Amino acid sequence: MTSFRARMEINAERFGERTAFTYAADPLLDGTPLSYSYAEIHDAARRVGALLQGRLDAGDRAMLLYPPGPQLALAILGCLYSGVIPIVVPMPDGQQRRSQRLIAIVRNARAAALLTEANVAGDVAAWAAAAGVADLPCLVTDAIDMPGAEQLRELPEDPGRIAFLQYTSGSTSQPRGVVVTHANLADNAGVYQRILDMPSDARFGGWLPMHHDFGLIGLLLSPLFVGSSTVHMPASVFLRHPQSWLFLIDRFDVHASPAPNFAFEMCLRRIPEEKLAGLDLSRWRLAINGAEPIQASTLTRFRDRFAPYGLRPTTIGPGYGLAEATLAVSCAGQHRLPRITRVDAERLGRGELRPVPAETDGGTRDLVGCGGVSEMDIRIVDPRSRALLPDGEVGEIWLRGPSIARGYWENPDATAAVFDAETACGERGFLRTGDLGVRLDDELYITGRIKELLIIRGRNLYPQDLEAEARSVHPALALGVGAAFSVPVPEEQVVLVHEVRAGKATPAELAEITAVVRRQLSREFGVEASVVLVRPGAVQRTTSGKIQRVAIRESFQDGSLAATYADLTSEVRAHLAGRDQRELAGAAR
Amino acid sequence: MTREPTKTGNHPRKETDMASNAEGPADLRAWLTGCVAQYLRRPETEIDPTVRLADYGLDSVYALALCGDIETHLDMRLSETLVWDYPTVDELAAHLEELVAAQQPAGAR
Incomplete structure (x- = not known):
């Protein structure tokens, strides 16, 4: 039994009266939160599923445009129950950029409908008209005349059935939708529960x-899925x-709550x-x-401030x-302390994790352990040679197992490149995560992203450092x-663009600032850097600060960055001038 | 756990002045400009009160954070879309002054 609906049916029988879902519009205010038991949510989701089956076919994609709240949760479940593939996106906010992204997703997924709730149906219809997608039917999933739960037709059990598309990567104009199946979801629900070390209730x-x-x-x-x-x-x-x-967390006795840093x-x-x-x-077991x-x-x-x-x-x-990987790979679970390991920064730059005594000052970096990877096949791989690397060496994280998604929606090239990687020793079927990491003593540490890594004369430098x-x-x-990156001149050289608050500083004063930075980067990292100062x-x-x-x-590189002051190496200057000339030559033709 | 919402320590460094004191319109404006400047990481003198905050790069996450800071400062509930409805420092300040005045008639402070 891997389909979400089948599992929810069991949960509804087994824990009918247990609260499944609660929505608190504002936990700082009193007021009664909305709650659904397993029996209630299963019933409501079947009604949405029945509605969708009347209008759409299994396998059709629907874009879900809802404000936060129970209707969105029910619509997601209704899609999973009926075989309609949901794509959950943020509501249009009037900003051009978000709207363009939503339009690109509608096109990429070839969505068959927009789903929404009565409250905002007018806004959604207005957006669809302005965005040129008004031909899509807009279905309201909380109408008063919803069909009965018994009208939901059961789908044949098929673990490979697509559960949803998750549009997380790719550019605004060419979004990529990760295809997650019911089997992926079922597997990862178990992974999540085990790595968090949480009981099912x-x-x-x-x-x-x-x-x-x-x-x-x-x-x-x-x-x-697990009955929590x-x-x-x-x-x-x-x-x-x-x-x-x-x-x-306090008011609702929450045990586990996820959030980004x-x-x-x-x-x-x-x-x-x-x-x-x-x-x-005191009752919060896992953040x-x-x-x-x-x-x-x-x-x-965070630990120190909230200990009291x-x-x-x-x-x-x-x-x-x-x-x-659907979602979860590893975590330092509720019964253990997080592991923070102080390592030698210079050795880390050479791709080696070398712990140093905690009292060491200077030239160190503190790495956070993300738990052990026990739930899937993991390899740490040299991203260029695809050779396996031993514990203690930094490489790309490759993963394999039933949680790994099927690929990117209708994008066989990207799917083959990312989801079907082969190691130098001939092991196949790995997901290339694009993340750099290292394992030591059964703990996984993430050290950066490949795309942003600077490789200077064979040495890895992390822009954050x-x-x-x-x-x-x-x-x-x-x-x-600041933003550090490298440019090929033709050997890779470091460029650091940094915001400066210097008010009415003279060029001489700005030159002094860049000189100090260049000296320091040379001393600490042994690199010659070009330094560009820009306004704050x-x-x-x-949007979230990355x-x-x-x-x-x-x-x-294209010259559109407005510099307050630039202190470039002669190679970088020649590189930029060369590009200019090529562009001028191109324009002349 | 996608990577899209990533941050690398670029939140306003200084704690926002949370204390709400008796203040006139000029104080409120100065406080607001300071607050906006912090989120935009620019000197206060660079904030043109007639320029839309979105044009300075204030995104939705920080627009909500700014709304929350104003709520705390004035001890009142405001619309979630405040910063979209009153998109410049001038418009925001004028709107907030009206709200404060309406709340406290006859010079309660």
């Missing part, structure tokens, strides 16, 4: 949105007042102490930190996962954001 909760795989699977589908209970609140409430998340930082930076009065986090690079200092500061509120040190649970170094050497850089705000970031190093590198 645990309570999950949080604010992660359903258009994010960490929310969709980690907060909705996996908990329901889950409590949701809107992300917007958390972002406005981060303490709302912590009070949700930035959320823990928000709790550290944006909650005044007096807003925490009465908070009790799953995943989905983005994990900072050791975030973990330790009862937070246990074992609650901090760094983890690793990705949409291409170069940027952190620059920030620390001059007060005019301390509050700015000029280093592009994604530095767009690849995009900044583009704009540096």
